[in-house]
Every structure is written in C-alpha cells, then in structure tokens.
Amino acid sequence: MKLIEALEILKKPVPEDARALRIALACGFTPLHLETFLAAHLRSLFPDRAIDIRTGLFGDLQGNLERLDPAGLDALAVVLEWPDLDLRLGVRNLGGWRIADLPDILDTAAGRTARLERSLKSLSGTLPVAISLPTLPLPPLFFTRSGQASTHELRLRSALGASAVSLSSEPGVRILNAQLLDRVSPPSDRYDLRSDIATGFPYRNSHASRVAGLMAGMILDPVPKKGLITDLDDTLWSGILGEVGVEALAWSLDRQAHLNGLYQQFLASLASAGVLIGVASKNDPGLVEQAFARRDLLLCKGDVFPFEVHWDRKSGSVRRILETWNIGPDAAVFVDDSPMEVAEVQAAFPGLCGIVFPKNDPAAFWSMLEDLRDLFGKKSVSAEDSLRLQSIRGASELRALEAGSSGSLDDFLRTAEARVRFIFGTRRVDPRALELINKTNQFNLNGVKFGDAAWRGLLEDPEAFLLVVDYEDKFGPLGKIAVIAGRRTGPALSVEAWAMSCRAFSRRIEHQCLKYLFAKTAADEIALDFRETPRNGPFRSFLLQWAEAPLSGGVRIPKEVFAARVPALFHAVEEDVLE
Amino acid sequence: MSDLDSRLAKCFSAVFPALDPGEIREASHETVPGWDSLAALRLVAVVEEEFGAQIDLAELTDMVSFASIRDYLQRKVEAR
Numbered sequence: 037m038k039l040i041e042a043l044e045i046l047k048k049p050v051p052e053d054a055r056a057l058r059i060a061l062a063c064g065f066t067p068l069h070l071e072t073f074l075a076a077h078l079r080s081l082f083p084d085r086a087i088d089i090r091t092g093l094f095g096d097l098q099g100n101l102e103r104l105d106p107a108g109l110d111a112l113a114v115v116l117e118w119p120d121l122d123l124r125l126g127v128r129n130l131g132g133w134r135i136a137d138l139p140d141i142l143d144t145a146a147g148r149t150a151r152l153e154r155s156l157k158s159l160s161g162t163l164p165v166a167i168s169l170p171t172l173p174l175p176p177l178f179f180t181r182s183g184q185a186s187t188h189e190l191r192l193r194s195a196l197g198a199s200a201v202s203l204s205s206e207p208g209v210r211i212l213n214a215q216l217l218d219r220v221s222p223p224s225d226r227y228d229l230r231s232d233i234a235t236g237f238p239y240r241n242s243h244a245s246r247v248a249g250l251m252a253g254m255i256l257d258p259v260p261k262k263g264l265i266t267d268l269d270d271t272l273w274s275g276i277l278g279e280v281g282v283e284a285l286a287w288s289l290d291r292q293a294h295l296n297g298l299y300q301q302f303l304a305s306l307a308s309a310g311v312l313i314g315v316a317s318k319n320d321p322g323l324v325e326q327a328f329a330r331r332d333l334l335l336c337k338g339d340v341f342p343f344e345v346h347w348d349r350k351s352g353s354v355r356r357i358l359e360t361w362n363i364g365p366d367a368a369v370f371v372d373d374s375p376m377e378v379a380e381v382q383a384a385f386p387g388l389c390g391i392v393f394p395k396n397d398p399a400a401f402w403s404m405l406e407d408l409r410d411l412f413g414k415k416s417v418s419a420e421d422s423l424r425l426q427s428i429r430g431a432s433e434l435r436a437l438e439a440g441s442s443g444s445l446d447d448f449l450r451t452a453e454a455r456v457r458f459i460f461g462t463r464r465v466d467p468r469a470l471e472l473i474n475k476t477n478q479f480n481l482n483g484v485k486f487g488d489a490a491w492r493g494l495l496e497d498p499e500a501f502l503l504v505v506d507y508e509d510k511f512g513p514l515g516k517i518a519v520i521a522g523r524r525t526g527p528a529l530s531v532e533a534w535a536m537s538c539r540a541f542s543r544r545i546e547h548q549c550l551k552y553l554f555a556k557t558a559a560d561e562i563a564l565d566f567r568e569t570p571r572n573g574p575f576r577s578f579l580l581q582w583a584e585a586p587l588s589g590g591v592r593i594p595k596e597v598f599a600a601r602v603p604a605l606f607h608a609v610e611e612d613v614l615e
Numbered sequence: 616m617s618d619l620d621s622r623l624a625k626c627f628s629a630v631f632p633a634l635d636p637g638e639i640r641e642a643s644h645e646t647v648p649g650w651d652s653l654a655a656l657r658l659v660a661v662v663e664e665e666f667g668a669q670i671d672l673a674e675l676t677d678m679v680s681f682a683s684i685r686d687y688l689q690r691k692v693e694a695r
Binding site for chain 1 (some may be wrong): 625626629630632653656657660661664665669672675
C-alpha cells in the first residue's frame with residue numbers, strides 16, 4: 037500500500053453508527069506514516085468500524101506503556117526498535133560506540149528489555165497486545181566485520197529472544213512472525229537513514245506499510261476455520277486406489293510422493309490442534325478401510341471423522357459432513373486434486389473455501405500449506421480443541437442411538453451418565469468464555485460480539501454475573517461448552533449473553549442452566565435480551581418453550597413458568613464458585 | 616492543468632482532504648488549516664512516492680506552497 041492509497045482509504049466516510057476500534061500504538065520513534073498505514077490497514081480489515089489510533093510521546097516507549105490507561109482500548113500495538121533498548125543502538129544519539137561502551141550497552145538493553153517485558157505482561161492481562169520485535173538492522177557499532185556476528189550482537193538478540201519467548205506464552209500477547217515479515221519486506225529495503233535523522237521516522241514507506249498490515253491482521257483474531265474435507269486419491273496419497281491397490285499407494289520420498297506425505301503430516305498436525313478432518317472420496321469403501329489400516333499412514337484413521345466414501349457427488353458428501361460437524365460451509369475448507377470436483381462443491385456451497393491440491397507443483401504446494409495454516413491458525417490450543425472430535429463422534433453416536441431407540445428421550449438421557457459442572461463468578465475469567473460468545477452462532481442469545489474492552493466492562497459491573505458450563509457424559513467430555521453473562525436487576529436476572537456450543541445440543545443442558553441460575557441467585561424472573569439473527573434458530577426454538585412468539589424485544593421467564601414447564605433433568609450437578 | 620500539476624494536486628487532495636479542489640493551486644501553509652510540520656512531512660512523503668523523486672531535505676523549509684513544490688519538481692524534471 038502506498039501512502040497516498042492509505043490516505044485515500046482514510047478519507048472514505050465512516051458509517052454513522054460505526055463502533056469505534058480504539059488502538060494504542062506504542063513505539064519509541066515518531067509514529068508518522070506507521071500510524072497512517074496502521075489506520076488504513078485496520079480500516080480495510082474492519083470497514084464498519086471507526087478507527088481511532090492513539091499514540092504517545094516520541095522517544096519514550098517505556099513511559100508510554102507505563103502511562104497507558106487500558107480503559108476503553110480494544111488493543112495495544114507495540115512496535116519495538118533497537119534504540120528502545122538503548123539509545124546507542126540507534127543513530128540519533130551520539131552516546132559512543134567504543135569497545136568500552138559495549139558491555140554497558142548490553143546491560144542497559146537487558147534492563148530495559150526486562151522492564152518492557154513486565155509492562156507488556158501486565159497490560160496483556162487487560163487487553164490484547166500485538167508486538168513487532170526490532171525489524172531494522174543494528175548499526176555497525178560492533179568491532180567484527182559485517183559478515184561475522186559479534187558475541188555482543190548475539191547476546192543482545194538472545195536476551196531479546198528469551199524475553200519474546202516468555203511474552204509469547206501470555207494469553208493476550210501476539211508476536212509478529214519475523215519469518216513472514218522477512219518474506220514480505222526484505223531486510224535490505226526497510227531502513228531510511230535520511231528520514232531517521234531528519235524526522236525521527238526510520239522506516240521506508242513500503243516497510244511501514246508491511247509492518248502495519250501484519251500488525252493490523254494480528255490485533256483482532258479472525259475466526260479460524262473449523263474443518264477440512266479432503267479427497268484421497270492423488271491428494272492424501274499418490275495413486276488411484278481402485279487401480280493400483282492398497283500397497284501401491286505412496287506418500288514417501290523414495291516413491292516420488294513426498295508432497296502427499298507432507299500433506300498427511302500437516303493434516304495430522306491440524307487434527308491435533310482440534311481441526312476437524314473429514315474425507316470425501318469417490319472410492320470403494322472397503323479398499324479405503326484397508327488403506328487406512330496401513331501402519332505407515334501419517335494421518336491416523338482416528339483423526340478423521342466422518343468418511344464419505346462412495347461414488348455419489350462430492351457436494352452431497354460435503355453436505356453430510358458439514359451436518360455431522362454441525363458447522364456452516366464458511367467454516368470449512370475442501371481440498372481435492374480435481375478442479376472439476378472443487379468447482380462442483382463450490383457451486384453447491386459458495387461460502388466454502390475450495391483448494392485444488394497442487395500435486396505436481398512444489399511451490400504451489402508450499403503456498404497451500406501456508407494458506408491452510410493461516411485459515412486454521414489460532415493463538416493457542418485449548419483443552420476443548422482436543423476434545424472436539426471426540427465429542428462430535430459422541431454426538432453422532434448419540435443421534436444414531438436416539439434415532440434407533442424405541443424408548444423416549446427421557447429414557448435415553450437417564451442412562452447418559454451426564455455430569456454438568458457450573459463455574460460461577462466474575463473472577464479469574466476463563467478466556468474460553470469470550471471465545472464461546474464470539475464464535476457460537478446457533479445457540480446464541482442475540483449474536484452480539486464482545487471486544488475485550490466491552491467484555492471487561494460488563495464483568496467489572498458489581499451486579500454482573502458469569503456462568504461457564506463444563507459437561508461430560510458416557511460418550512466423552514465436551515469441556516466448557518456454554519457461557520451465560522448478565523446482571524442482577526433487583527429481583528430479576530438480566531441475561532445479555534448466552535452461547536452454547538452446537539456439540540452440546542439435545543442434552544437439556546440449557547434447561548439445567550436456567551434451573552441453576554434460578555436456584556443460585558434466588559431470582560424471581562430471568563429476562564433474556566433475545567434478538568433474532570440469521571442463524572440463531574436453535575435459541576429461538578428453546579425460548580418458545582417458555583414464551584409465545586413474537587420474541588423480538590426480549591423474553592422474560594418467571595420462575596413459576598419455568599418450574600411448571602421444565603422437562604426432566606438427569607444430570608449430576610457440580611459447582612465451582614469463583615469469589 | 617499540466618500532468619505535473621494534476622499529479623501534485625492529487626497529493627494535496629490526499630494530505631488535505633478538506634481542501635476544495637478549486638483552491639489547491641493557491642494552497643500554502645498560511646492558507647490551509649492543518650498544514651503543520653506533521654502534514655508537511657506527510658506531503659513530502661506522498662510527493663516523493665508519486666514522483667519517484669527524493670526531495671532534498673535542505674529545501675524542505677522552502678516548500679511551503681503548491682507553487683513552490685511545483686517549481687521544485689519542475690526544476691528536478693528539467694535537470695534529468
């Protein structure tokens with residue numbers, strides 16, 4: 037993006053009802069064009085938000101961080117450069133580069149690094165923090181030739197690297213990937229000495245734009261895709277199973293099929309991070325069963341569910357897989373070596389991301405892996421991620437049992453050995469709670485998404501309550517699958533957010549939640565701020581058990597109405613109160 | 616309007632969005648609200664990008680109007 041393009045983007049009018057997106061930009065140099073580019077990239081990513089960038093004092097990064105008031109901010113972007121660790125690591129100060137100065141430079145840098153780390157850790161507890169580590173070359177202050185890294189330089193980089201490792205493990209911290217920045221902004225094309233000396237802005241415009249673009253993409257996490265549906269022949273493995281047979285399928289170097297092996301390894305990696313992997317293949321089911329029994333396959337059969345193996349259209353397979361996963365097409369990716377199959381599936385599901393497996397093009401294959409990592413990437417892997425496939429299998433078995441059972445749902449649930457654990461309180465809030473609210477669409481009270489600041493604002497209200505629900509039954513644990521938040525308003529409870537994972541449907545967990553809230557808070561009535569969205573039909577159906585349509589404007593459930601209509605509940609209930 | 620003038624006007628329009636297009640050719644730091652040191656640096660950067668030229672920092676203090684920047688660019692073009 038050129039500077040003039042950034043300014044043109046920022047000239048466009050903001051919608052009148054646009055919510056503000058308030059970002060603090062902290063850097064030791066004058067933010068100048070970096071601020072402009074950051075605002076423009078954010079505006080491009082979030083066209084319905086009013087971008088508000090706040091900067092601090094020139095030359096005082098540490099002070100700016102220590103003075104920063106996180107209230108009202110949505111995120112903090114920190115752009116570090118070497119002079120932030122010691123002014124002598126820049127060119128605007130003439131503090132000395134004698135050999136005798138070097139140990140002191142290192143000591144100062146170590147001290148400032150530690151202080152920055154403390155400040156950033158503290159701030160990351162209250163708002164998301166995106167950090168760009170130094171991107172510019174160190175000046176030639178060390179005594180070695182430029183081709184040889186000096187011990188001093190290595191110590192400096194090592195100390196900063198150790199600090200970055202420690203910071204990256206904080207839930208609220210995201211650190212810009214230097215490898216990606218190297219690719220998009222070549223190191224030799226970053227520094228502008230003339231501008232640094234004349235204005236205090238050390239970046240070339242192209243570099244400022246690229247740093248800003250990557251930082252903008254990191255500030256608010258995009259919702260990752262949830263599932264990948266893959267073809268088998270000439271995709272997961274090399275060879276057409278029906279023609280060459282199980283033993284001739286290949287995915288190794290010695291059989292010129294290494295890309296397929298890498299793909300399997302990659303899918304196994306995604307599966308271990310909670311990504312759902314399904315198979316849609318026009319094939320003989322018996323042969324596929326035999327192929328997945330091969331012990332050298334890098335993607336285990338247990339990592340895949342469900343298998344759609346037959347000779348029917350792929351779009352039908354994809355539809356059934358999405359139904360089993362209970363996700364929309366926009367949350368899934370379809371990979372197949374046949375452009376025709378990809379086109380057929382995408383015609384049926386325009387929102388689905390279709391990728392043609394580049395079987396004979398290593399460079400395109402590499403790009404595909406990077407694209408897939410971007411589509412499925414997440415800040416961290418939670419316990420719920422590792423339970424997801426297990427719980428979907430359980431739900432599928434549950435539905436099959438329900439469908440085949442001659443008894444009632446009550447009979448079925450009575451024997452499910454269900455256990456619900458309620459975690460009540462607004463202290464030590466699990467990040468999973470906000471994730472559920474913002475990522476769940478179907479059983480969602482009103483579709484309102486919360487930024488970190490708004491979420492904090494709600495929970496800091498003395499009248500606020502928060503209920504997180506953990507569930508398991510004999511089909512396996514589901515983990516934390518529901519969250520309810522709101523405020524006490526006199527004798528009533530006002531629920532402002534309620535979301536439950538679709539994996540937890542058909543277990544009457546939502547009924548048990550209401551029962552618990554009535555008992556826990558002694559409320560006479562629970563008022564639900566329901567708003568219909570294109571996808572929250574399941575929540576609407578739940579509400580119709582207690583109220584008549586139309587439901588717009590909210591629903592109130594008096595305690596006696598709930599008591600009269602609640603169906604039989606069979607869960608064992610446990611409680612953790614966070615006070 | 617010459618090509619140079621229209622490209623320079625585009626730069627002014629980007630940096631000073633409130634400036635009426637009819638007033639751009641008469642614009643100077645004395646008549647344009649918001650033409651402060653920060654805006655001047657932004658304008659120079661946009662002009663450098665647009666014209667692929669590096670502006671001599673010693674001349675920055677003289678670049679206080681549309682006319683003075685146009686004259687500077689004209690001299691650069693003629694010197695090539």
